[in-house]
Amino acid sequence: MSLPLTNHTLEKLEALLLAMGFKVRYEKGNFKTGSCLLEHNMVIVVNKFSNLEGKIMALITLVKQTNADENLLDEKQRQFFHSLQQTELF
Numbered sequence: 001m002s003l004p005l006t007n008h009t010l011e012k013l014e015a016l017l018l019a020m021g022f023k024v025r026y027e028k029g030n031f032k033t034g035s036c037l038l039e040h041n042m043v044i045v046v047n048k049f050s051n052l053e054g055k056i057m058a059l060i061t062l063v064k065q066t067n068a069d070e071n072l073l074d075e076k077q078r079q080f081f082h083s084l085q086q087t088e089l090f
Contacts, residue, residue, distance in 0.1 A: 070086060
């Protein structure tokens with residue numbers, strides 16, 4: 001499956017991660033996008049200066065590495081989560 005690299009896809013990823021309990025922050029700096037546990041808060045920090053494709057690919061990678069509690073997701077988010085699990089990154 002191939003996702004369109006659009007702002008809408010980025011917004012869907014952000015909403016999915018929020019439902020999964022993550023906070024998504026955009027910060028400037030010289031770093032790669034990643035996730036961490038800060039004082040028991042799950043935070044994903046995205047490099048503000050990454051291009052749209054880089055932001056989307058980084059968030060998809062993090063979603064694929066996460067074991068989501070699917071009870072927290074609505075039906076559309078659950079379907080989106082499963083489609084992301086099937087997505088091949090290049």
